[in-house]
Amino acid sequence: MIPADPEARDALAAEYALGTLEAREAAEVARAVERDPDLAATVARWEARFAPLTALATPEAPPPDLWSRIEGALDPAPRVVARRWLDGWKLGAFGATAVAAGLAAFLLLRPAPQPQFMTVLLTDREQPAWLVQAEGGDIRLSSLNTRPAPPDRALQLWALPQGAAAPTSLGLIPHDGRLTVRPTTIRPSPGMLIEITLEPPGGSPTGRPTGPVQFIGRLAPAIRS
């Protein structure tokens, strides 16, 4: 049980960061951090407080073959969400099937004009979170059961055309999770990267993403029946 009392939560986060929790408790905190942004921030504060102590561990070269082992472990089932969408709809990875099935159901319920391009943005647990559809010059975002941003942060939508150096802001996502924009400087195109980042209230102060990428996907041609 993750406690509700702030002092008890802070103490638990501290012991998790320190590493003294038992296996079961530690696993519980690790799971809770994934869905509880407040607990994640509390843990991150403790990790940052302790971080200078890592200087006490003597640096040491790892075995020379370790990188190739890591790369080999990445290959068979790329877990990075962006990679899955790099290849569009054709790849047969297990998660894509479930997402496509969900998307088909969604489209059946909404016999709207068919978009030219679309993508589904996934959570880090590969659950569908947002549907992005492009038609004409419009980009339309709809929430698929997305949890809201933390109270002191905003979700900002970005588009990065292939070959572009920097993403273009498509604006802040309203609380109801629906947004339609017609960007003037870019046009939706296949392969365009769409991402949502966590930003300060009012959006990125720099005009570039400053916060972590929360969701990401690439526009692909929509399936026409």
Add this chain to the structure above:
Amino acid sequence: MLRRMDAATDLGPLLAAVAHGDRAALRAVYERQAARLFGVANAILRDRDAAADALQDAFLRIARRAGQYDPARGPAEAWLAAIVRHAALDAVRARGREIPTDDPALGDQPVEADALERVAASAEGRRLRDCLAALEEKNRTGIVLAFVHGLSHAQVAARLDLPLGTVKAWIRRGLLRLRECLA
């Protein structure tokens, strides 16, 4: 586009690229940080094979979670080290923390006063060192042994020759004092 990417501050943009599935960026993170992070894992596992397994596990987690790194919450080095420490701690827990605590290599450096000087390379490190120095010695030693070498409460208790309950309470009190001191 060529630019210098050797500074630690470049880890943030590299992690952003990793979040986009950029494997070359992941390799760049590995090349910059592997020796430091392998040291972190080996201080906990004290077994090079196990430390290599933990570092591999950690880099798979880094590839998966790079999008979650938030610069507002602290430096990228701290985020990376935390992932490596938790991967190593998971490995230690999976084998029941059977690593002997009477290992003469264990904790001898950290408990020396001058070892804490190494922590003080940054402003944050100096504050942490000063706050740790203000704790009672056994309290400080317990926290350092747990963090650097992954010792459980029971192992800290055995090493300091104190009852388990006492060690738990001391560490908790020490963490509270640390938080107040660092605030």
